[in-house]
Amino acid sequence: MTVIVLSGPVGAGKSSLTAILSKYLGTKPFYESVDDNPVLPLFYKDPLKYTYLLQLFFLNTRFHSIKKALSDDNNVLDRSIYEDSLFFHMNADIGRANDLEVQTYEELLENMMKELERMPKRHPDLLVHINVSYETMIRRIQKRGRSYEQLSFDPTLEDYYKRMLRYYEKWYDDYDYSPKMMIDGDHYDFMASESDRTEVLDQITQKLKQVGKLPKNWQAGEIARKAIEIGQ
Numbered sequence: 079m080t081v082i083v084l085s086g087p088v089g090a091g092k093s094s095l096t097a098i099l100s101k102y103l104g105t106k107p108f109y110e111s112v113d114d115n116p117v118l119p120l121f122y123k124d125p126l127k128y129t130y131l132l133q134l135f136f137l138n139t140r141f142h143s144i145k146k147a148l149s150d151d152n153n154v155l156d157r158s159i160y161e162d163s164l165f166f167h168m169n170a171d172i173g174r175a176n177d178l179e180v181q182t183y184e185e186l187l188e189n190m191m192k193e194l195e196r197m198p199k200r201h202p203d204l205l206v207h208i209n210v211s212y213e214t215m216i217r218r219i220q221k222r223g224r225s226y227e228q229l230s231f232d233p234t235l236e237d238y239y240k241r242m243l244r245y246y247e248k249w250y251d252d253y254d255y256s257p258k259m260m261i262d263g264d265h266y267d268f269m270a271s272e273s274d275r276t277e278v279l280d281q282i283t284q285k286l287k288q289v290g291k292l293p294k295n296w297q298a299g300e301i302a303r304k305a306i307e308i309g310q
């Protein structure tokens with residue numbers, strides 16, 4: 079059983095790489111709840127009011143998928159539970175949550191993490207972090223086109239996204255729940271370029287080999303080749 083978790087800021091390419099990687103390895107993808115998330119548009123419209131609710135919503139849905147993913151299969155997860163706390167603290171630091179909310183959230187998260195310790199696997203086998211610059215992040219957010227994430231919807235998002243990148247830098251440095259690796263999301267266009275896709279998948283396969291976690295019976299056969307050819 080191998081569990082891989084993708085991490086990275088908004089628009090870094092986690093969902094896209096989750097689709098490609100899971101196809102390549104023949105494993106199951108688990109996606110973050112976005113289009114079916116009723117709180118997300120409300121949050122971007124009125125962050126002060128909806129930060130706490132959004133955080134609980136994400137924590138709850140993430141917990142559901144992690145419990146499934148850590149049970150007994152080979153899986154790829156689009157974003158980790160470890161990043162939820164980053165988002166919440168970042169929002170609290172800009173005054174969108176009070177001390178009592180922070181304390182309650184922390185206690186709930188700790189409780190949930192304790193529950194996860196009972197799972198057959200407690201942590202992922204590998205964290206794949208996609209690193210992007212501010213310029214790339216904005217380009218991808220525009221390309222994807224969720225209206226409420228655009229700078230034209232709320233110009234203060236520029237500060238929010240720049241802050242997010244700073245928090246992610248420290249978060250990745252501190253992360254030590256599993257082996258980790260970084261993909262250069264500025265350099266590799268794993269959506270449009272087959273050779274970039276091959277290179278990124280190769281980097282991940284090498285790392286999985288190195289940590290002894292390449293899914294059993296996996297070999298770069300026909301299905302993997304197809305995943306490279308067609309992308310997601």
Ligand SMILES: Nc1ncnc2c1ncn2[C@@H]1O[C@H](COP(=O)(O)OP(=O)(O)OP(=O)(O)O)[C@@H](O)[C@H]1O
Nearest residue numbers: 088089090091092093094218221222266267268269
């Ligand atoms: N390496 C890449 N090269 C070119 N385009 C990319 C790359 N990665 C992602 N994209 C494009 O950028 C957009 C955002 O990608 P995606 O939805 O996978 O990001 P994400 O990290 O899952 O974002 P979020 O956390 O906000 O859901 C999509 O339109 C996708 O096609």
Ligand SMILES: Nc1nc(=O)c2ncn([C@H]3C[C@H](O)[C@@H](CO)O3)c2[nH]1
Nearest residue numbers: 088110112132133136162165166227
């Ligand atoms: N505030 C907040 N807390 C979270 O835990 C969290 N997780 C994801 N997101 C936002 C980022 C993208 O817009 C969108 C898709 O990742 O959802 C979050 N926002």
